[in-house]
Amino acid sequence: MPPRLSGSLIQLPFSLGAVNPQYILPATNSIRTFGIRSLNPPKPSRFNVSPNLPVLKSTPTAALERKAATLPLRTGVIAIKKGMSAIFDPETGKRIPCTVLQLDRVQVVAHKTRDVHGYYAVQVGSGWKHPKNVTKALLGHYSGQGVSPKRHVYEFRVKDESGLVPVGKLLNANWFQEGQYVDARSNSKGKGFAGVMKRHGFGGQDRSHGVSLTHRSLGSAGPSQGGGSRVYPGKKMAGNMGNEQNTVQNLKVLKVDVENGLVLVNGSVSGPRGCVIRIQDAIKKPWPTFAETTEATETST
């Protein structure tokens, strides 16, 4: 005997016109089901579901909650390190060393949202790349967002959607205020393949007392049979040094020059001249009040 549709699942003829059959049939499952149906339908979730359960620690929600205190409210910007200089305080006569950072065509390229990507972030690009040298996929990304192809693109996480600056907006040097604190993140200078004395500050070995040819090498790499006769993971050895990301926290913004896109921060930041520096509000200082800054950016753009 061929399977039959139950009365509630028979589709209405299309002569009814534009009226959706869903609206006519009161709350029925519109999926046509054939064959044998289970009398005990499976539960929607195999976990304990009820309204008053605590949030699990390993969920994305809990992870975002834990991060909320240390996620900046505003996006950061991409800057180029131009070198170091100094500023003399005319009153006290104190010399303050500073690093000169330049912002070049920094623009918001895209957003990352909780719904789609699982977190809030602002994708920021800077500089310009000739479209000839950009892959078609990336070109599509830029042209879809209405921005020119960018030389450097980085993401800056923000706490919530209020930190999502509209796409295409230019971030000028006045994104930061004089006197506020920032964190500068960049790759340190590469040192190449370095020995343990330079890389980890080992003491090396004796100049004499029978030591031959191993004056700058490490001693033993681990214990003998008692320790398993193996080298433990993470043993400090010679290898590539530098060119790894480093963050310098709590740098004071000494001066901001909107016209030339310059931001002067106190002290030094990692990396050689011309490297890419990401600066964002310092997470260990109170968030700056930036109502005026955002207005200023709007008027200038």
Next chain:
Amino acid sequence: MNRQQGEQPVLISLPPAMATSSQFTRQLGCIRPLMKPQLFIQPQISRRSITSAFTPKPEPVPFPTTIPEQFLSQIPDRFRPHAPKKLKIYPPPPSAHAKCKDPIATVTESQLAVLDPTGERRALFDYRRSARSVKVGDILRVTFKNGDPFSGVCLSIKLRGIDTSFLLRNELTRVGVEMSVKAFSPNVESVEIVKRTEKRKRRARLYYMRKPKHDMRSVENIVSNYLRQKSALTGQRSANRKKR
């Protein structure tokens, strides 16, 4: 081999007179391979004759012009009725880098405009450009904002923009003393040239003057002489101030 092949038919046809007829059958055996059926049929030749017949190249079937839209994604771009969508490339915004190629110089200039508005101090130490500038070996007298002076022979001048500095060497209580002074520091009130070097020094850095053989020892006498002359020239007031 040949012999064996020749003898095989003999065994079948003439079994009793094997030894005597071997010569004869061997001759017949030469033509035996010709009697194989394949040679007469010659299938190779016959097949070749069929394939070598001329067949004209088939006319290319024109690509269908009307293809339902759901199949368009399956065919190559060049066969689709509409050309692929052209990406719109947006022009870059105005560049800050093009405007300010040398930010360090910009920062230095803006600082010097505050610290040295007249450009006097700059000319005093820029020994590469201004002829009247301080040279190494000159005896200088620096007055600081808090009032205490320091004088000494100039051992080196480091031209580093805003961080331009010079090194003075003197002797206080018979102990050699050196002081590096930032030329544009707001703490430096004035820099005077007490005495020019007699002969142009042939070194840019006179670190050899730290050696006992070349040490100038104290320059206090020369400085006090200069101050006396200066007070005589300018008037009594400054001399009174110096005596106090």
